Amino acid sequence: MADTPLLQLEEITKNFGAIQALRGISFSIGRGEVVALLGDNGAGKSTLVKIISGGLEQSSGRILFEGVERKFASPAEAKAAGIETVYQDLSLCTNVDVVANFFMGREIVKKWFGIPILQEAEMEAAVAKTMANAGTRIPSLRTNVEHLSGGQRQAIELNRFVHWGGKLVLLDEPFAALGVEQTRRGLEMVKRIAAQGIGVVIITHIMAQAFQVADRIVVIRHGVVAGDVKRTATSPDEVVPMITGEALQGQAQQA
Ligand SMILES: Nc1ncnc2c1ncn2[C@@H]1O[C@H](COP(=O)(O)OP(=O)(O)OP(=O)(O)O)[C@@H](O)[C@H]1O
Ligand SMILES: [Mg+2]
Structure with a gap:
């Protein structure tokens, strides 16, 4: 409806x-x-x-x-x-990068001869696409979150929320x-x-x-x-x- x-x-x-x-x-x-x-x-x-x-x-x-x-x-x-409350930075892991924060616990993995391999390029492309839709610019998605500002962290939180529906x-x-x-x-x-x-x-x-x-x-x-x-x-x-x-x-x- x-x-x-x-x-x-x-x-x-x-x-x-x-x-x-x-x-x-x-x-x-x-x-x-x-x-x-x-x-x-x-x-x-x-x-x-x-x-x-x-x-x-x-x-x-x-x-x-x-x-x-x-x-x-x-x-x-x-x-x-x-439904989610987005805080400035409370739920991000500061010691890993932006892509890892997006996919924490929901990583894209493909098996190659039974060995799980993280699909890093695919995940980074997905993050980049969501960020572009929201007009968010972060210098590098491979930057650890600890090096980002409060506003950038908030942007990541919001984008992650959008990304996961x-x-x-x-x-x-x-x-x-x-x-x-x-x-x-x-x-x-x-x-x-x-x-x-x-x-x-x-x-x-x-x-x-x-x-x-x-x-x-x-x-x-x-x-x-x-x-x-x-x-x-x-x-x-x-x-x-x-x-x-x-x-x-x-x-x-x-x-
Ligand atoms: N856990 C609690 N226990 C007792 N009283 C509470 C609790 N949480 C809020 N209150 C009371 O409920 C009322 C509303 O508080 P609330 O935090 O929702 O206000 P607010 O509109 O967000 O205010 P502010 O603009 O200052 O953040 C206040 O009188 C507050 O003291
Ligand atoms: Mg309040």
Whole structure:
């Protein structure tokens, strides 16, 4: 069903003891859509992303992925379904090269007189192709990851996710530690992987980034959705009050 959203959240709640971190979150994400998730500190953004990616279990509410209700008991289960949180470098092995990181545990091997032989050229070509589709340039795919920058490592993570059939990627403040140029490239890459049909949720505190990359902006405030708007139909002036809650006060003053 092409018109079924990739992911649908229905009335997701999460309590940590007496704290109600999420109080009924509902929105959906389409294939190839970039959703910027905005909200003040403690609004519930990271909690929501962890619930989607199997790191936390919701207290109530339903998650439908490709139209089917799913409960992911672990990040590994979510990953197997094609949902992953991409961190800057946490899951890369720094002492091997880019190609080895892509194929870790899934190497292409052919047997020659019963002896398994790694198909290095084939693997490198596959990595190069995925990277080219995302517009990622790494000086050499044979460089050990320890010699690459934070932005390059992030690009490798994202490309690896795409390569293995990822469908929904969650980015929790992915560019917080990056410089201006690396951030620009990161945003470009997000657009290019979305253009390949992948859904993207990106948490950012920088309004300009949200407006640069997102198709839709969802604002979370005190654990509820305070706004869900198409980027082309809104502006930072409209979104800021959704984040701070000042819109309500402003309206009250006008009344
Ligand atoms: N493991 C936990 N145990 C108890 N409370 C938690 C836990 N994780 C999050 N919270 C609380 O849930 C609320 C939402 O936190 P969350 O980390 O989702 O916010 P956030 O929107 O990601 O904020 P930030 O922008 O600062 O990263 C906060 O009040 C936080 O203190
Ligand atoms: Mg957070």
